[in-house]
Amino acid sequence: MATPLTIADLKQLAQRRVPKMFFDYADSGAWTESTYQANENDYAKIKLRQRVLVDMTNRTLETTMIGQKVSMPVALAPTGLTGMQHADGEMLAARAAEEFGVPFTLSTMSICSIEDVASVTTRPFWFQLYVMKDKDFVMDLINRAKAARCSALVLTADLQILGQRHKDLRNGLSAPPKFTPKHIWQMATRPFWCLDMLKTKHRTFGNIVGHAKNVSDLSSLSSWTAEQFDPQLSWADVAWIKEKWGGPLIIKGILDVEDAKAAAETGADAIVVSNHGGRQLDGAPSSISMLPQIVDAVGHKIEIHLDGGIRSGQDVLKAVALGAKGTYIGRPFLYGLGAMGKEGVTLALGILRKEMDITMALCGKRDINDVNSSIIVGRQ
Numbered sequence: 001m002a003t004p005l006t007i008a009d010l011k012q013l014a015q016r017r018v019p020k021m022f023f024d025y026a027d028s029g030a031w032t033e034s035t036y037q038a039n040e041n042d043y044a045k046i047k048l049r050q051r052v053l054v055d056m057t058n059r060t061l062e063t064t065m066i067g068q069k070v071s072m073p074v075a076l077a078p079t080g081l082t083g084m085q086h087a088d089g090e091m092l093a094a095r096a097a098e099e100f101g102v103p104f105t106l107s108t109m110s111i112c113s114i115e116d117v118a119s120v121t122t123r124p125f126w127f128q129l130y131v132m133k134d135k136d137f138v139m140d141l142i143n144r145a146k147a148a149r150c151s152a153l154v155l156t157a158d159l160q161i162l163g164q165r166h167k168d169l170r171n172g173l174s175a176p177p178k179f180t181p182k183h184i185w186q187m188a189t190r191p192f193w194c195l196d197m198l199k200t201k202h203r204t205f206g207n208i209v210g211h212a213k214n215v216s217d218l219s220s221l222s223s224w225t226a227e228q229f230d231p232q233l234s235w236a237d238v239a240w241i242k243e244k245w246g247g248p249l250i251i252k253g254i255l256d257v258e259d260a261k262a263a264a265e266t267g268a269d270a271i272v273v274s275n276h277g278g279r280q281l282d283g284a285p286s287s288i289s290m291l292p293q294i295v296d297a298v299g300h301k302i303e304i305h306l307d308g309g310i311r312s313g314q315d316v317l318k319a320v321a322l323g324a325k326g327t328y329i330g331r332p333f334l335y336g337l338g339a340m341g342k343e344g345v346t347l348a349l350g351i352l353r354k355e356m357d358i359t360m361a362l363c364g365k366r367d368i369n370d371v372n373s374s375i376i377v378g379r380q
Helices: 007-017 020-027 034-045 089-100 114-120 135-147 166-171 181-188 191-198 218-228 235-245 257-264 287-298 313-321 331-340 342-362
Strands: 063-065 068-070 074-076 126-129 152-156 249-254 270-273 303-307 326-329
Touching: 007 020, 007 331, 007 342, 020 166, 020 181, 020 331, 034 287, 034 313, 074 089, 074 342, 089 114, 089 331, 089 342, 114 135, 126 135, 135 235, 152 235, 181 191, 235 249, 249 257, 257 270, 257 287, 270 287, 287 303, 287 313, 313 326, 313 342, 326 331, 331 342
Parallel strands: 074 326, 126 152, 152 249, 249 270, 270 303, 303 326
Antiparallel strands: 063 068
């Protein structure tokens, strides 16, 4: 394939290079995947107003997210097992994001640790927190994120229990992968992935192994994670997390107006309208379909971001037009990473930027900060 022109091109390349179990992990949703599909498809229902004979020179996509300068309103979303899409994946993606001028968010369930990512970056990145039953471990994560100079904490609120993803169960997913004949075959058919993996020491959950109590190897890790996600997590927990963190706080996983109102009362700096990429409650509405209602309800109280279904720069522009101050991409950067490593992440960001820039111009706008619902058909 020639130089990829779209996120779909990168997805195709990633599928050829990444073993099936890990590609499917990134590319799957819960149960029937109806919400996963709706996240993508509902953008097509939003139509843009074409404007002509306006000055299209001197355009800029530069803005801020939670007061931090960004080259465009896009952040790399927290994604688990990123280092299994490509060796040292979190470190490569973080460097690409830093060079591009957008935030990178490291997942609690990353392969490379907080310290690994800090060792290859020069600017602060964001850290995503899962709240576990072991509160000492949670506090340790917060303190490690502080020590790494992370500039925002992203608290994920929609994973108190794990949604069922059929592809992962059928693939017998694990990190590092199991060595059954099926798994060996999947890896053997992806030799370049294997060669890269042989060169790295990062092959398991770097933020957990050696840090959580009694977790020193893979066997103890699997039993620990199965028990640790906290189903009793409540709004009261947000207060102590905010207090212990002491910095900018973003709450991710808001899909309901009442939850958005509750989140706005916590004093958090932003909320992320998200259904976890369609990986939790199958049958829930798409993120973009819920964005306008949530903006109307709490947009005057708290900064609103959007995550889910973005596959083009046009999608980003539509989210901004409907009230999102920033957006997050998960699968698009994972496709780039899986396809081409750090270069692929940079290419994915470049694709989104070019599509957003051209579309903004054709909608008659020159500054992303002037984009609003007036560019959407039927909302002006």
